[in-house]
Amino acid sequence: MAQLVATLASTHHPFYLKATTMPPEQQMPQAPEWKRKVEAYRETLARTKPDILVMIGSDHFHQIFLDNCPQFLIGKAPRYDATFYNEEREFGIPKYVLEGDEAMSRFMHQHLMDQDFDFAFSNELKIDHSIICPIITVRPQNDLPVVPIYTNIFAPPLPSPRRFYNLGRAIRKAIDDYPSDKRVAAIGTGHLSLELGGPRQFMETGPDPVFDRQAIEWLRNGDIEAILDNVSHESMIKSGNATQGFLNFILMLGVAGPENADYVDNLDLFHTMEAYFTWYPKEQAA
C-alpha cells in the first residue's frame, strides 16, 4: 500500500514570490526572515522523499464560479495548467504546468465516494494560487505529480468544520489504501484570521491576532476537540470575513490525525499571520 510520509498545512500568501525576489533594496523588512522560514519549512517535505503530492486548496473564483459551485472537487487529469491572468497581474505568479496522476485521482475519487463523500470532479482543471503557492514554497522544482482537491471556503453555505475534519480522515484512509508502493505527501493551504475587501483588511496584523495564536496552539497540539468546540462559521466570520480558509487547516488535521505537530513555525506579517505545520505519521517519526 502507499505510504503517507508527511502532512503539511500552511497559510498561502500569494505575494511570497514577489516579496522575496524583487531587488533587495525594494523588499519589505521581513522578506529575508520570511524566505528563511519558508526554506526551512520546505526541508520538512524534502526529507520525506515523496513521489506524489495530494494537494488541497480552494479555488478563488478562477475556474469555479457561482453558476456551478461544488463543495468538494477532485482533479482527474494527466496534467494541469496553472495561474490565471488576474493572478499574474495582481501577484506576479508565473504560469506552471503540473503533472497529474490519473490513476491515483481515479482511485481516490472512488474511495471517497465509497466513504460517502460525493465529490464533483474535473477532467480539465486549471489550478489557481491556492495550490501554486505551496508549490512555490515547498516544492519549487515542481517535479512531482499531483492529485488536486478543491474545497469551497468562499461561497456560502459551506460544509461544517466537522465535515472538513472528517473529509481529512477520509482522504487519509484513501491514501493509506492506495495499492501502490509510492510515497505520498499531503499538502494543504488555507488561512488563519483574514479579512479581504472589508474594513479590517491590510492592517498591521491579521484581523484577529488572538484567534491566530489560539489556532496555532490547537494545531500544534492536534486538538481537534477544542477546534470543533470553539470554531463555527459564525465565529470564523467574526475573526475576519475570509477566515473560513481555516477550514482547510481543520481538514489537514484530519489527514494527519489528532496528533501533535512535528514542526510548527509562524511569522507575523503585515495583515496576516503566516503559519507552517508538518506532521509525520507516528510510526515513522524519529
Added chain:
Amino acid sequence: MSKYYVNKFLFTVDRDPEYLKRYIEDPKSFVATWEQSIGPRLNDAERSTVNSLTEAERQALVNHDYVALFEMGAHFFLNLTMYIGIYDEPYMEKSGPLSFQREFAAKLQHWRDKDYPSVET
C-alpha cells in the same frame, strides 16, 4: 437585486484583460455593453434571459463604487480583486504600497463592529 449578476460582472471582467481595459477607460459605456452582450452569455451558442442589474447595481458598477457593492453583498474577494486591478498601480505610484487597499478599508470603517452584509447568493 441580483447579487449573482453583480458577481458575474466582477468575475467576467476581472479575469479578462480586454474587458478590464474597457471598464477602466469608459465604465458607463462598458457596463452597458456588458449588460447587452457579455452578461447574458452562457457559452458560444447560448444566452441567458433570466438576469438583470438593478439601477443601483448598475450605478455602483459604473462609479467603481466598491463601498456600495460591499453593502449590497457583492463577494468580498471579487470586489477587492477587481478594484485592486484598477487602482493598485496608480495609488502605488502616488502614495506607496497598499495605499489603495488601506483607503478601501478606511471607507468601510462604519461596518467595523457590525455584521457585514451577507455574500450568500
